[in-house]
Structure formats: C-alpha cells, structure tokens
Amino acid sequence: MSVVQGTAVRNYDAVVIGGGHNGLVCAGYLARAGLKVAVLERRKMVGGAAVTEEIAPGFRASIFSYLMSLLHPRIIRDFELKKHGLEVLPCSDMVSPVDDGDEYITFSDNMAKTQASFGKFSKADAAIYPEFDAYLLEATKIVRQILWETPIDPARRDWKTFKDGAKLLWKYRKVGRKMYRIVDMLTMSAYDFLKEWFEDDRVMAVLAYYASIGTFAGPKTPGSAYVIMHHVMGEHEGAGGWGFIKGGMGSITQALASSVTALGVDIVTEAEVKEIRSSNGKATEVLCADGSVYRAKAIASNASAKHLYLDLVGEANLPAEVVREIKGYRTMGAAFKMNIACERPPQYKILERVRRDGVLGSFSYPTYMHIAPDIDYLERAFDDAKYGWYSKEPFITPVVPTIVDNTLAPPGKHVVNLFGGHAPYTLKGGDWTTEKDNFKKNVLDAVERFAPGFRNDIIEAQLLVAPDIERIVNLPQGHIFHGELSTDQLFFQRPVSGYADYRTPLKSLYICGSSMHPGGGVSGIPGHNAAREILRDLGKTIA
Known part of the structure; x- marks a missing residue:
C-alpha cells in the first residue's frame, strides 16, 4: 500500500473510493477482468467497518463488525481468501439468560437442541419450531438468489428493462405461493410474524432479537420481520451459522487486500476524496484532499450514497428528484x-x-x-x-x-x-x-x-x-447498514428510485457499497454486483 502526495494526475481504468470490504471486492473483480484499478482509502488502513485495532496494550478487538455471518462462499473462493490468511473459527450456540438470569434459552443449528430448549417454556413452541424453520428456510432460499440480482426499474419503459424483467420473472417462475412468505416478512412486524407461530415471549425474543440488530426499529415495527431473514442468510462454510475470524474481523479485509494487490490493484491509503469531477454529465476524475487527481473510465464509490451524492458530487450536479430522495433516505x-x-x-x-x-x-x-x-x-x-x-x-x-x-x-x-x-x-x-x-x-x-x-x-x-x-x-449517521432495511429502502428503491442498479445520474459513476441492494453486512455482494454492471457497461463480463 502506498500514499500518494502532491498534485500528480494518475490514470486508471477504474477508481474505487473507499477500501472497505465491498470496495476491495469490487476492485478485485474489475482487476480479474483485466482493468487497471486503484482503491483510495481515507484512513491509514483499509477495512472500513471490518477492522481489528488495539484497544489496550496487548489487547486487539474487532472494533465495529464483530462476527462473520454473511460473507459469501463465492467471495471467499474467488479471491482465495483462505490462501491469503482467512481462518474461520467456531462459535458456540447462542445462549440467552431469561427470568433475571435464573433460567436460560439456547438457539442452535441442531434442531433437537433448539426444540429441547424451547420446550422448557412451551411444549407447543417446541413442536411447531421444525415447521417454522422449514418455512423460514424456503423464504431465505429465494431471497439468497435475489441478493445477486441487479434491481430493475419498474418505472422505466424501454426494451432492455422489459427484457431484463422478463428474464427475472422466468427465472423465479417456480416460486409460486412461496412469494407470499416474502411479502409477509417485508410488511409484517417481527412480533406479528412470530406470534402466528409461537406463544411464549421468551421464545419469540430469541428470533425477534435479530429484527433489532443495526436498525432503528423494534420488534413491533412494521417490516421488521424482514430483518430477521437478512441476518440468517449467511452461508459461510456452506451453512447459515455465525463464526469468528482468527485475528478479528480485520483479517477479512487484510486477506482481501492481499488478494486484490496480487491481482494488480493499487491500494492508496490516506487518500481522502474531496470531489468527483464531471464533464457533460459524465464522471471523469477524483480529487483528493492532498491535491492528487485520479482519472478513470469508471469510478465506483464504496462510500455511503448520502456522502457520495451530497458531498462528493454536490446537489448542483444532480436532478432535483434525486436530491430530494437521498435527503429523505433514512x-x-x-x-x-x-x-x-x-x-x-x-x-x-x-x-x-x-x-x-x-x-x-x-x-x-x-x-x-x-x-x-x-x-x-x-x-x-x-x-x-x-x-x-x-x-x-x-x-x-x-x-x-x-x-x-x-x-x-x-x-x-x-x-x-x-x-x-x-x-x-x-x-x-x-x-x-x-x-x-x-x-x-x-x-x-x-x-x-x-x-x-x-x-x-x-x-x-x-x-x-x-x-x-x-x-x-464515515457511515451515515453511524448507520451500520448505510440505511434502514425497510420495504421502501430495498431492492429497486435502494437508495433512490431509478438508480438502484449500481449506477448514478452521472455516467461512469457507480455505487458499490451497502447503500445498494442487498444492503449492509460483511457479505461482499454489493461489491460483486456493482463490478458486474461496470464491466457490462465496458463491454466485459465478470469472472
């Protein structure tokens, strides 16, 4: 990694703003396609919210993100992260004290263990749990596939959108009545959704807990049921469990940095981006605080959509409708x-x-x-x-x-x-x-x-x-997902309507971070999907 000083102009095929995990993933896929890529990171280290730092002499901690659950096996495989030092460590089953700590409840991948624990509080809840688990698994399977899709714009009336929409409908033609499950979770509160299945509040709290993680919502907030599903979609090691990373969460981004550097990506630290310059409606170059300029055919921002649109691009360079919507993005x-x-x-x-x-x-x-x-x-x-x-x-x-x-x-x-x-x-x-x-x-x-x-x-x-x-x-208002995971801020409305396909109102400017579909968490999927769209616009395919 290097620090570039002065007013030198650097030319690249693509520049990625922000060295968080999605920025590194995006840069890596672009480099795999043969592009010359630079990653510009404001801090002295890459990693974004997946970093390990010292908190006391001899003590190091995962400062922000703390458990691995969503990083997809495809990302691990494509960048050979285990070869670059990634090691997943096991995590115990979840234990939650209840009744002022005199009793406890557990939640496990092992069906029998979970049923036995639930059965201490409700025999009916223990009996229904396998059916609930199967129901949730069916819904999760569908959504896991949708994670990799580029959202279409239902308001756009052109042949490409029609064709992409038809492909999407055909791809999911067998979903059938399972779609009702998705709609339920997108619209219902976690409490109402779980109340249809369970009777004991302590049992429900085990699952409703996930609806509150990282969100400005409670279990009785409409739409919060979806967040439960968001947190159980992890597939590390082929399963939906959670695990630790040896050396802390920073080891994920250090492995990514090592991998993409080997692919030829230039990672520039202490490179704070101050402005994205454009000409005739097309983004052309990035200006850093030290005066250095990076020109590129494509610019991808891993920064939040709010920071990108309002600070780096500027309201004057955006349609009024986009400005209004991004200001209202929660x-x-x-x-x-x-x-x-x-x-x-x-x-x-x-x-x-x-x-x-x-x-x-x-x-x-x-x-x-x-x-x-x-x-x-x-x-x-x-x-x-x-x-x-x-x-x-x-x-x-x-x-x-x-x-x-x-x-x-x-x-x-x-x-x-x-x-x-x-x-x-x-x-x-x-x-x-x-x-x-x-x-x-x-x-x-x-x-x-x-x-x-x-x-x-x-x-x-x-x-x-x-x-x-x-x-x-630099997470907007400290929101760990770059924005609420609510129905009005998902899929083709994330982050603003008309620009949910990783593109922006400026040609050649893209967003590759958690502000985009499918949202937050250390998954790498927004970075992958954005790279795919960038390469598509450049006449290339993702590999």
Whole structure:
C-alpha cells in the first residue's frame, strides 16, 4: 500500500473510493477482468467497518463488525481468501439468560437442541419450531438468489428493462405461493410474524432479537420481520451459522487486500476524496484532499450514497428528484459497540448450569449470547430511542472471541465485544459528549443484571456510539447498514428510485457499497454486483 502526495494526475481504468470490504471486492473483480484499478482509502488502513485495532496494550478487538455471518462462499473462493490468511473459527450456540438470569434459552443449528430448549417454556413452541424453520428456510432460499440480482426499474419503459424483467420473472417462475412468505416478512412486524407461530415471549425474543440488530426499529415495527431473514442468510462454510475470524474481523479485509494487490490493484491509503469531477454529465476524475487527481473510465464509490451524492458530487450536479430522495433516505444510526479488555469474561449466573447441562458442547464458555429476556424488553429499548433518548435497558450481544482465538489478548486475559441498541445518533435535549458515561453505565448495568460483578474485571472499555462510528468510518449517521432495511429502502428503491442498479445520474459513476441492494453486512455482494454492471457497461463480463 502506498500514499500518494502532491498534485500528480494518475490514470486508471477504474477508481474505487473507499477500501472497505465491498470496495476491495469490487476492485478485485474489475482487476480479474483485466482493468487497471486503484482503491483510495481515507484512513491509514483499509477495512472500513471490518477492522481489528488495539484497544489496550496487548489487547486487539474487532472494533465495529464483530462476527462473520454473511460473507459469501463465492467471495471467499474467488479471491482465495483462505490462501491469503482467512481462518474461520467456531462459535458456540447462542445462549440467552431469561427470568433475571435464573433460567436460560439456547438457539442452535441442531434442531433437537433448539426444540429441547424451547420446550422448557412451551411444549407447543417446541413442536411447531421444525415447521417454522422449514418455512423460514424456503423464504431465505429465494431471497439468497435475489441478493445477486441487479434491481430493475419498474418505472422505466424501454426494451432492455422489459427484457431484463422478463428474464427475472422466468427465472423465479417456480416460486409460486412461496412469494407470499416474502411479502409477509417485508410488511409484517417481527412480533406479528412470530406470534402466528409461537406463544411464549421468551421464545419469540430469541428470533425477534435479530429484527433489532443495526436498525432503528423494534420488534413491533412494521417490516421488521424482514430483518430477521437478512441476518440468517449467511452461508459461510456452506451453512447459515455465525463464526469468528482468527485475528478479528480485520483479517477479512487484510486477506482481501492481499488478494486484490496480487491481482494488480493499487491500494492508496490516506487518500481522502474531496470531489468527483464531471464533464457533460459524465464522471471523469477524483480529487483528493492532498491535491492528487485520479482519472478513470469508471469510478465506483464504496462510500455511503448520502456522502457520495451530497458531498462528493454536490446537489448542483444532480436532478432535483434525486436530491430530494437521498435527503429523505433514512440513515438514523442507533447501534452501539463497546470493546472491552478484561481479566475474565462475564460470569453469568447461569454459567455453571449451562456447562453442567452440556449445551456448550466442546466449548468451555458461551462465546455468543443475547441479553434480551423477552419481547417487551426489546420493544422498551426501542421506545426510548423512538422518543429521542438512549435505552435505559439496552439489548446486547456479548461475544468473547478470545475463548477460541488466543491472538487477541495476553495469556489468561480476554476481549469482550458488546454490540446492541439503542443509542440514537441525535439525542433530544442532550448531547453524546456529556451522555456517554451515563449510557455506558446502562450497558454495564444490563450485563451485570445477569453477570454480577463484571465491572470489577474490566481493564479498559471503549464505547462507540453513532457519532463515533460516523466520524471514524464515515457511515451515515453511524448507520451500520448505510440505511434502514425497510420495504421502501430495498431492492429497486435502494437508495433512490431509478438508480438502484449500481449506477448514478452521472455516467461512469457507480455505487458499490451497502447503500445498494442487498444492503449492509460483511457479505461482499454489493461489491460483486456493482463490478458486474461496470464491466457490462465496458463491454466485459465478470469472472
């Protein structure tokens, strides 16, 4: 990687703005097709939200993204990421304390284990779960295929759109009544959807939890059922499970960087893009803060659509309708992340029971947990945010990668990642500069309700809320998905109508990040799909 200074003009076939995982994936596919490609990254390191950094002497953590679940096997295979250092480590089954920590519920890929756990609270829920799982799997299979499609514009009336639409309809002609399942999940709240299947609030909370991850929504928000499906679509190692990455999530982007560099991609760090210049409606070059200029036949932005349109292109260079829509594109971040260096992980009240009951298998400790004992807990957490404040009792995902990865902490010590919500970007009648300590107390109180005394084991704690996430990695308002995953911001309406096909109003300018279909998460699919469309416009095919 290099740093280019001065006012030199560099010529490339393609320039990618932003060295997050989607930017690297896009650059890699373009290079595989024979293009000369440069990636411009504002920070000193590539990775975007998938980075590993030191949080205390000897302690390293996945600062933002914390678990691998969505990175597609095709991406891993095409870029030979395992050859470049990627190593996936196992994660224990999810364990969630309930009833003030005196009882627990588990969620596993093993049907019998999940049924046995659900059966402690409702025999009916245990009995219906296999049918629900099959229902969700059928819906997920359809959506997994749609992830790779370029959204068509239903308002466009030309032969190409008609032909592409006909191909899409023919491809999915056998979906039939299964489409009703997709419509249900796109429109129903997680609560209403799950209530059709289950009776116990603790059982429902296990699944409804996923509807709140990274979104400004609660389980009773219309459309939140879809987010459950979004989070269970992972196919790493051919399955839908979650896992850790040895060395933290930064190892994914370091492996990608190594792979694409071997393909000839130039990665330029400390290259902050200030402006995209255009001529006669066509993007032609990129101006960096240090005065350097990069000219290219194609420019792809991994930055958020809001930042691209409003800051780098500018309102004056865009149609008024696009400006209006992108300003209305909802990006209110409400997720938080606390990275903790500690003497030992939380000592949950249920820990000995969980070990004794044998639900952890070969694990000595539950590496992946949920703190959200029932549906009302999740909804109350959102209620606080809905009215402009942070959650008094936040929902939390505590993960402990150091149980399986000894590269992140000194011997005998641990790293704990706490991810959850809600902590909205803007506080009504307050400011994060004065409220972070109060919110940190709420987070640790929520953990200590189920693991008393955890504070005493903390060496260092880094709390990141939405303004921090925006400042460090430029996610719009700290939204980890670059925008809400709601029906009006999906497929052909993501991020604005008429430009959901990875193209923009400026010719030769594309978007390859999470602002586009299929949305956020460390999947690499937006980067792949954008590269395919760029190559199509250049008369080439993706390989």
